[in-house]
Amino acid sequence: MRGRASPSFSFWRTGLWSGFETAILLSSQPAITFYVSSLLSRVLIPRSSRDKPTATQVFFVNALGSTASTLALYPLILSKSRLMWRSPSGRRQYRNLLDVIRKTVRRSGVKGLYQGWESQITKGLFKYVVVVEEGEAHGLTSEYERQRSTHSL
Numbered sequence: 313m314r315g316r317a318s319p320s321f322s323f324w325r326t327g328l329w330s331g332f333e334t335a336i337l338l339s340s341q342p343a344i345t346f347y348v349s350s351l352l353s354r355v356l357i358p359r360s361s362r363d364k365p366t367a368t369q370v371f372f373v374n375a376l377g378s379t380a381s382t383l384a385l386y387p388l389i390l391s392k393s394r395l396m397w398r399s400p401s402g403r404r405q406y407r408n409l410l411d412v413i414r415k416t417v418r419r420s421g422v423k424g425l426y427q428g429w430e431s432q433i434t435k436g437l438f439k440y441v442v443v444v445e446e447g448e449a450h451g452l453t454s455e456y457e458r459q460r461s462t463h464s465l
Contacts, residue, residue, distance in 0.1 A: 334392040341381050349377030378436050387425040
């Protein structure tokens with residue numbers, strides 16, 4: 313049995329579960345986005361308006377934070393997609409995360425790890441705009457501001 317995956321482990325590496333290890337790593341993206349956005353708000357928003365930043369300031373700081381975290385983790389996003397893909401014959405092209413990275417760098421260089429990043433950034437920005445608009449449409453933004461102003465008294 314040496315060198316062979318046990319049957320229970322091989323189940324986790326096939327079908328829907330392929331790429332699961334990468335998905336676990338990607339679960340840190342919201343935390344990274346929050347941290348970078350917080351850091352950028354301290355650096356980019358003037359101290360006088362940090363308590364009540366404008367909608368434009370909030371949008372740009374959060375958009376930059378989201379973009380930075382996406383770029384940092386994009387090789388994992390790409391790897392997860394490639395791990396889940398199968399050829400029409402049903403054959404897997406990659407064995408694991410390191411195999412994806414090694415073959416991609418060998419074939420296209422480090423630049424290949426960022427193939428298609430533009431669409432991921434665009435998707436993230438549109439998603440953020442929709443969330444902000446939905447929040448304002450349902451009064452969530454004004455409720456947040458109301459709570460914030462009452463707690464600061």
